[in-house]
Amino acid sequence: MNDNRWSMIAAAALAGLLASGPAAAQFKDAEDATEYRQGAFHVMGNHFGRLGLMANGKIPYDAKAAEINAGIVATLSRLPWAAFLDGSDKGETDAKPEIWSQPEKFKSAALKMQDEVAKLDAAAKTGNFDKFKAAFGEAGKACKACHDDFRKKH
């Protein structure tokens, strides 16, 4: 079995692992999928950044703003994974080949992030700053761990 065949199997496994569920997006082509996931990450990163400013005391803690922004991040955290389609490792993307060659490890990292973001969303709803700050720290670690392994450095 050649390398192409292996990567097709890995991609199919990845699609099966990540693209299921009633909210899974569908894509016209690999470029559309790449734009979709980049869009989701960009919007998510923006709102996560706002939470970071609060968690790190750069702007005052505003419980309502934290709750809304954490809710946006939680919604978006579930979206990008279905868009790592076979063939969408090309073009303008920071996605490392390891996403497709280590699909189980990638899935695990993606689920860890979603889990920590769900906890952050719950913590933000309590209105308790210390809980919010702690949950933000764990969510940030989960983001970073996945970026370290699966996103190209600039």
Added chain:
Amino acid sequence: MNDNRWSMIAAAALAGLLASGPAAAQFKDAEDATEYRQGAFHVMGNHFGRLGLMANGKIPYDAKAAEINAGIVATLSRLPWAAFLDGSDKGETDAKPEIWSQPEKFKSAALKMQDEVAKLDAAAKTGNFDKFKAAFGEAGKACKACHDDFRKKH
């Protein structure tokens, strides 16, 4: 008063109209804002498209999938508006100058879309296909009306 001055005033008015609220994003620069709003529209359009496939009978109506996708669209419908920053009418954008020269009209169109999407979200939650289909049609009209006036044709 020269044209630049007028456009600055219009942009400030637009920012005041659209960028308020605890969920309003903040941006590093105009390019960041442009990428953010394009990302939000791209993800929103994908999930709106899935709803359209169901509303138009191209795929079977799945009440749970409709509810989840409408919820994603509703969350995203509130986001792009804060990103039409002063100076973000340049570069790779389909935003027409009218967004900045007719801020009240743009705001009205943006609010109409959010309102119709909120109704679509509520209709999807009922699980009733006819209500869902009708609400989808109204939301689609609101999208199109704003695109016709404020998005460049390709």
